[in-house]
Amino acid sequence: MNRKLIALTVLSSILLGGCQAGDLPFVKNDKGEQEKNQSETGGHSDKKADKEPDDLQASSEMTIPSSSYNVTTDINGKKVIQNSDNLLILVNKEYALPGDYAPKDLVKPNVNFSFGDSDDEKSFLRQEAAKALEDMFQAAMGEGIELFAVSGYRSYQRQEVLFNAEIQQVGREKAEQAVALPGTSEHQTGLSMDISSKSEDLLLTQSFESVPEGIWLKENAYKYGYIMRYPKGKEDITGYEYEPWHYRYVGKETAKILHDKNYTLEEYFKTGKKI
Numbered sequence: 001m002n003r004k005l006i007a008l009t010v011l012s013s014i015l016l017g018g019c020q021a022g023d024l025p026f027v028k029n030d031k032g033e034q035e036k037n038q039s040e041t042g043g044h045s046d047k048k049a050d051k052e053p054d055d056l057q058a059s060s061e062m063t064i065p066s067s068s069y070n071v072t073t074d075i076n077g078k079k080v081i082q083n084s085d086n087l088l089i090l091v092n093k094e095y096a097l098p099g100d101y102a103p104k105d106l107v108k109p110n111v112n113f114s115f116g117d118s119d120d121e122k123s124f125l126r127q128e129a130a131k132a133l134e135d136m137f138q139a140a141m142g143e144g145i146e147l148f149a150v151s152g153y154r155s156y157q158r159q160e161v162l163f164n165a166e167i168q169q170v171g172r173e174k175a176e177q178a179v180a181l182p183g184t185s186e187h188q189t190g191l192s193m194d195i196s197s198k199s200e201d202l203l204l205t206q207s208f209e210s211v212p213e214g215i216w217l218k219e220n221a222y223k224y225g226y227i228m229r230y231p232k233g234k235e236d237i238t239g240y241e242y243e244p245w246h247y248r249y250v251g252k253e254t255a256k257i258l259h260d261k262n263y264t265l266e267e268y269f270k271t272g273k274k275i
């Protein structure tokens with residue numbers, strides 16, 4: 001009985017220890033019930049050992065149409081996107097939108113806004129993203145989760161005003177760290193919405209991650225085609241601080257892939273196979 005207990009303790013410590021393949025010999029010489037445990041543990045560890053081929057297989061299956069990739073032109077040493085209507089557009093510190101780009105299908109979604117009912121440009125999104133936002137907010141409400149849209153579309157000109165105001169306040173160097181350069185804000189795509197809740201006083205705060213509204217979004221947004229664009233721990237990849245409030249529409253199919261694989265949009269394009 002005691003031996004069994006010890007074996008179980010050993011087994012659980014192996015399981016909790018993350019099933020490193022190197023832990024296996026530890027169980028190898030045990031008998032009887034332990035042997036059964038060994039095969040279970042072994043099976044589990046094998047899964048880990050197989051992880052790499054699994055991933056490779058998955059990534060070879062993850063094909064991305066070439067039309068979803070950015071088409072760019074170098075202007076003054078910057079990569080400026082030429083196919084800006086692409087729903088999977090990748091805008092970041094590397095890829096910028098042209099100064100004269102504005103989506104042609106901006107509409108105002110029928111959702112709650114933090115600033116009430118106004119036709120300010122920040123209430124707009126591209127048509128497909130707006131419909132998906134409505135579906136998402138409605139589904140959340142059905143579960144007692146009340147969401148508020150805070151900031152959607154932002155024109156190049158508006159971003160320029162915000163950026164210049166920041167320069168006035170803190171100087172150019174600091175402004176470049178805090179505010180996206182005009183053309184590099186994803187809000188100019190009309191595919192992004194900042195979201196908050198009454199529990200966060202309708203503000204954009206990192207603590208949104210731990211209130212029910214933020215948790216619901218993190219778990220469910222992909223079902224409506226949205227992804228958390230700047231997740232925690234991926235700051236080096238996205239180039240942006242963690243923003244639990246910033247959601248980006250990419251369509252249901254891509255959102256599910258990104259959610260299941262825990263990929264950012266950057267990783268998706270890097271890993272996927274262009275066809």
Ligand SMILES: [Zn+2]
Pocket residue numbers: 187192193194245246247
């Ligand atoms: Zn945002």
